[in-house]
């Protein structure tokens with residue numbers, strides 16, 4: 278019976294194939310492959326596990342957060358009153374003294390008081406975001422004016438430098 282030299286499908290080492298159907302140089306290579314292929318379905322089910330693992334990890338991810346928030350003093354400043362946050366953003370937008378801005382703060386204070394029902398708070402929140410947007414619109418020309426002021430000053434300076 279003639280033998281042919283062929284490379285092993287597993288390790289690539291050329292070997293004397295005793296049979297035409299032979300694919301591997303040794304039982305070691307054959308078992309390695311059969312183990313890998315038999316493991317494949319197991320690996321698939323394992324691939325599903327991380328997905329489930331991610332879901333189960335979510336509560337644990339929330340756990341450390343809950344533990345760190347009281348330890349972090351900055352968190353308390355961050356969770357300051359809604360009215361304070363609104364006031365800060367309106368100040369940044371130069372919209373604090375607009376009519377809508379003042380109303381927005383009043384609404385935010387009402388939400389802060391916390392005496393309202395959930396649906397009332399939802400309505401107030403909607404009103405608050407509407408007022409905040411209106412305040413932004415009211416303040417928009419001022420921001421532009423301020424930007425123009427700065428631009429004027431810069432060009433004035435440039436003119437002085439150029440002289």
Ligand SMILES: [Zn+2]
Pocket residue numbers: 285286287288289290301302303306
């Ligand atoms: Zn081999």
